[in-house]
Amino acid sequence: MKNLIEYMGIEPERFQTSWISGSEANKFQQTMENLVADITKLGPNRKLRDMR
Amino acid sequence: MKAIENQIKEIAARLLQSGEVNIFLAWEKGDYEYQSKPYFARSVDDVDKIVFDQYCIHNLSNSLLKFRDSSDKIGLVVKGCDSRGIVRLLQDNQIERSRLYIVGVACPGMKDPLLAMKNHSGLFKVETEPEVAAKCQTCRYPNPVIYDELLGDQQAPRPQEARYAQVDAIEQMTADERYKFFEDTLSKCIRCYACRQACVACNCRLCIFDEMRPQWVGRETSLSDNMMYHLVRASHMAGRCIECGECERVCPVNIPLMLINRKLIKDVDKFFGPYDAGIKYEEGVKPPLSLYQENDPDNFI
Amino acid sequence: MKILKKDQIEEALNRMADQAEVYVPLQKGTQTGFYTWQSYDNTTDTLVLDELNVSLPPKQVVFPPTDKMYSFKQNGVEIDIDKIYEAIEPQVVFGIRACDLQGIACLDLVFLTKGYEDNFYKARRENLTTVAQACYQPGQACFCSSMGVDPVHPEADVIISDLGEEGYAWEAQTEKGQALTEKIAELLEEKEVKLPELQEFTLKVEYDGVAEKLKEMFEHPIWEQLSEPCQTCGICTYLCPTCHCFDIQVKTWGDEGYRFRCYDSCMYEEYTREAGGGNPRGKVSERFRNRFLHKLEFFQERYGTPLCTGCGRCIIACPTGISIIKLIEKVKEADTGA
Numbered sequence: 001m002k003n004l005i006e007y008m009g010i011e012p013e014r015f016q017t018s019w020i021s022g023s024e025a026n027k028f029q030q031t032m033e034n035l036v037a038d039i040t041k042l043g044p045n046r047k048l049r050d051m052r
Numbered sequence: 053m054k055a056i057e058n059q060i061k062e063i064a065a066r067l068l069q070s071g072e073v074n075i076f077l078a079w080e081k082g083d084y085e086y087q088s089k090p091y092f093a094r095s096v097d098d099v100d101k102i103v104f105d106q107y108c109i110h111n112l113s114n115s116l117l118k119f120r121d122s123s124d125k126i127g128l129v130v131k132g133c134d135s136r137g138i139v140r141l142l143q144d145n146q147i148e149r150s151r152l153y154i155v156g157v158a159c160p161g162m163k164d165p166l167l168a169m170k171n172h173s174g175l176f177k178v179e180t181e182p183e184v185a186a187k188c189q190t191c192r193y194p195n196p197v198i199y200d201e202l203l204g205d206q207q208a209p210r211p212q213e214a215r216y217a218q219v220d221a222i223e224q225m226t227a228d229e230r231y232k233f234f235e236d237t238l239s240k241c242i243r244c245y246a247c248r249q250a251c252v253a254c255n256c257r258l259c260i261f262d263e264m265r266p267q268w269v270g271r272e273t274s275l276s277d278n279m280m281y282h283l284v285r286a287s288h289m290a291g292r293c294i295e296c297g298e299c300e301r302v303c304p305v306n307i308p309l310m311l312i313n314r315k316l317i318k319d320v321d322k323f324f325g326p327y328d329a330g331i332k333y334e335e336g337v338k339p340p341l342s343l344y345q346e347n348d349p350d351n352f353i
Numbered sequence: 354m355k356i357l358k359k360d361q362i363e364e365a366l367n368r369m370a371d372q373a374e375v376y377v378p379l380q381k382g383t384q385t386g387f388y389t390w391q392s393y394d395n396t397t398d399t400l401v402l403d404e405l406n407v408s409l410p411p412k413q414v415v416f417p418p419t420d421k422m423y424s425f426k427q428n429g430v431e432i433d434i435d436k437i438y439e440a441i442e443p444q445v446v447f448g449i450r451a452c453d454l455q456g457i458a459c460l461d462l463v464f465l466t467k468g469y470e471d472n473f474y475k476a477r478r479e480n481l482t483t484v485a486q487a488c489y490q491p492g493q494a495c496f497c498s499s500m501g502v503d504p505v506h507p508e509a510d511v512i513i514s515d516l517g518e519e520g521y522a523w524e525a526q527t528e529k530g531q532a533l534t535e536k537i538a539e540l541l542e543e544k545e546v547k548l549p550e551l552q553e554f555t556l557k558v559e560y561d562g563v564a565e566k567l568k569e570m571f572e573h574p575i576w577e578q579l580s581e582p583c584q585t586c587g588i589c590t591y592l593c594p595t596c597h598c599f600d601i602q603v604k605t606w607g608d609e610g611y612r613f614r615c616y617d618s619c620m621y622e623e624y625t626r627e628a629g630g631g632n633p634r635g636k637v638s639e640r641f642r643n644r645f646l647h648k649l650e651f652f653q654e655r656y657g658t659p660l661c662t663g664c665g666r667c668i669i670a671c672p673t674g675i676s677i678i679k680l681i682e683k684v685k686e687a688d689t690g691a
Contacts, residue, residue: 004283007222007315009231047231082674084493089674090582110673114584118637166672173669174405174492176385240384242409242418242591245621249586250672262623271602271615272419302672304408304588306383 010047013038056157056203057104060129063155063201065099073127073153077115079108086168090115104129109162109185111298113137114252116147125151131159132207133187135196136294136330137252142198143333144292146255156196158204161188164301187297187310190215197331218308219315234279240305241278243271247299247309248285253292253329260284282312290316291341294330323349355534355541357513358520362402365537366390366447372536373443373482376414378407387411387446402448403515405492406664410594411453414446415477416460420614422473422601427608435609439476445533447484451507452497452664454485456594458508462656463597473614482529485509486521489549494665496556496678502662505551514548522546558678559685560649560659567650569689571642579680580641582673587618589667589675590644595660598624619644645680 006012016038018031064076080091080101088107092115093099113134119126130138135156141147161184171178182189192215194207222230245261248254260268261281269280293313300309321327324340357365367390369375375390380399386409393400401407424435449457457478464474488504491497497504506512510530514522523541525534534541590596600617604610617624620641625634634640652660661677668676 003319004286004312004316006227007230007312008234008279008283009225009227009229011227083668083676083679087674092581115582118581165674166670169494169669170408172493173665175408175666175669176383177380177399177401177404179383240382243616244587244591244618246586246588246672249584262621264623267602270604271600271617272604272613273615274419298672302586302588304592304670 010045011042013042014045053105057102059203060104060155060157061099061102064093064102064127065096067127067153068093068096068099073125075119075124075126076102077112077126077128078102079104079110079112079129082165084165084169084172086163086172087165089165104157106163107165107168109164109187109301111137111250111252111296113141114250114298116141116152117252117255120146123151125153127153127155129155129157130196130199131157131162132191132193132195132197133159133294133296135198136193137296139198139330139333140252140292140294141255143330143338144253144255149333152200154196154199154201156199156202158195158202158207159188159191160194160204160207161185161191161210166301185301187301192295192328193331198333216314216318218311219318222311222315235275237307238278238282239275241273241282241307242305243273243278243281244304246302246304247307250298250302251289252294252296252298253289254285260288282309286312286316289313291320291324291327291339292329293317295328354544354546355523356516356520356544356546357523357537357541359518361520361540362400365540368537368540369445369447369533373445376411376444376446378402378404378448380404380407384408387414387449390447402486405488405490405495406450406453408592408666408670410456410592410664410666411446411449412456412460412594412597414444415457415474415481416464416597416599418616420473422612422614424611425609439472441476441480443480443482444477445482445484448486448513449483449507449509450486450488450664451502451504452495452662453594454483454507454509455497455500455502455662456664457483459595459652459656459658459660459662460597462658466656482511482533483509484511484513484530484533487512487514487548488551489514490552491554491556492665494556494668495663496554496558496665497663498554499556499558499560500659500661500663501560516546516549519544519546522548556665556678558681560681563681563684564650564653564659566684566687566689567646568654570684570687571646573687573689575683575687576638576642579675579683580638583620583637583641583675584673585620585622585637585640586672587620588670588672590618590620591616592666592670594662594664594666595648619647645677648677649681 005015016035020028060078067073068076076093078091079088081103082089086107088103088105090110090112091101111134112128142149164185167181170176191210194209270277297310320340327340329339366375370390376387377390378401379388380401385401385407421438423437425432426435464471485507510527511533512524516522525531598617598619599614601614603612626632634643648660
């Protein structure tokens with residue numbers, strides 16, 4: 001999936017997967033914070049936008 | 053090919069006569085010399101119309117989906133790519149093997165009647181018709197992989213260099229160039245869903261794109277909805293696409309769909325492979341993405 | 354007779370494009386259709402006025418594949434209509450053929466008559482000027498004359514006729530046509546010319562009486578047989594100049610959104626699926642029958658003209674070779690046991 005998105009020209013870092021169990025609240029928080037940091041660094045997504 | 057045609061007719065007549073099948077799927081001639089189209093023979097009298105020529109490119113295994121709920125016994129003629137379609141349907145539990153009588157024909161490569169129709173239509177600038185249709189040019193399995201009877205001399209697979217050539221070329225482009233390329237090709241999409249209908253692997257009773265509650269991908273022909281449609285469909289095909297090329301052939305706006313499908317075939321081959329979909333039917337064996345195994349690659353997590 | 358020389362076509366189109374969106378037949382890559390003159394790129398595209406017709410029909414000029422209707426915003430418990438998208442800019446469709454023009458005439462009957470006027474369609478239609486190209490050389494899959502269409506005298510605002518080296522004969526037929534002619538008046542010359550002769554049609558069908566016969570054939574077993582190869586792919590409905598089934602859907606995000614009209618197809622399984630889950634046209638033969646009865650019987654009965662204009666696109670593009678002509682012939686032969 002990640003490769004396919006990359007193939008289409010969208011930054012692969014925007015799509016991340018992780019194994020997190022329901023009881024690993026801390027890990028969830030960490031992962032989310034990292035993800036948000038990564039995406040903020042990449043800047044707003046201009047691709048695959050709706051026609052609004 | 054005429055010899056094979058006669059053999060097919062004999063077999064069809066024999067099967068229909070004895071009642072071993074009640075429908076025989078083959079091809080017949082259309083209104084033009086370059087048009088061969090699917091034909092459903094139901095009695096011995098119908099057998100006369102059957103043809104087998106270089107325009108019999110249409111994948112008949114797709115027509116098997118019409119009969120999945122009936123109890124008809126079906127005979128059909130399949131080429132290499134078509135037979136992989138049958139394995140696909142068997143693996144997906146869409147039809148039972150015991151209902152089918154498969155006449156395999158080793159295929160030398162076909163020409164595309166749709167291209168010939170377009171050339172004669174006056175609606176397009178004429179394209180030179182290649183010696184064999186585009187989808188046949190990198191054929192890996194011209195000989196049927198499943199059959200009850202096999203006709204024709206064994207055919208050699210075609211040279212494989214061109215198979216991933218375009219995919220590699222696209223991978224070499226920068227991200228922006230790739231996006232622009234797909235933006236240009238996929239904005240032409242009119243969302244007619246012909247690719248989905250022509251595809252053997254697309255056999256869900258309720259397709260995700262027909263689901264309204266919730267609606268996963270909108271129906272607008274905007275670039276984002278078009279890209280989502282193709283990305284999702286390709287992902288559902290991952291590990292299941294038999295590379296028959298029908299989707300690209302029937303597309304009314306000539307979108308190079310195999311570029312996306314081949315990328316996934318290449319990746320599945322690399323990560324889960326070596327793997328070619330629909331080559332062999334074994335009870336209980338599933339495509340690589342339908343089965344979780346502990347050693348599946350997970351470097352993306 | 355007014356003449357427009359071929360080397361003046363681009364200038365004429367430029368002038369018209371000054372005050373209107375001009376749609377011309379273009380080949381972009383491997384695909385042909387009506388696209389805006391503005392989008393013409395002379396490195397990749399070709400103007401195909403000299404070709405018989407184009408693959409994608411020009412109905413999109415008055416009936417686009419995605420048509421925004423109105424946008425709204427939530428305001429507490431109320432909803433405010435933000436904006437209504439009625440197109441008001443003028444459009445010109447240049448080089449449309451008689452079959453496709455008749456297609457637009459059929460759409461006019463649907464959207465503007467019988468007691469209800471569709472504002473969105475009406476706005477586009479009233480602001481449209483049509484410049485039709487007369488056909489003298491029918492194509493292999495053309496049968497417009499059998500469906501009551503005159504290929505040489507389409508009812509357009511302006512008719513152009515290809516005279517070869519002489520250029521195009523230009524004839525305004527209505528006030529709108531006159532107004533358009535004024536815009537390019539200096540580019541036109543006055544000359545006496547002889548118009549070409551209409552050549553023979555290779556494809557003909559006798560449509561007379563078909564509608565009446567079909568009325569008796571709703572339960573006829575012929576539909577099972579004829580629909581057998583059909584894969585319900587929908588290509589015929591997208592390439593047809595008269596098909597107009599649409600769906601209305603909505604796109605929302607947060608507390609705002611918009612409603613839009615999009616193409617639908619009677620060939621799809623969910624076409625007649627009801628809210629409760631029932632589906633009166635669940636079988637392929639039922640949807641197939643519906644499509645052809647609409648084209649050949651219902652429309653004739655309701656509006657006095659068939660919904661098929663004989664353009665031949667469905668015959669060319671159907672992946673399983675289904676032909677409306679063959680269907681009409683089989684219907685005529687069919688035994689209704691009457």
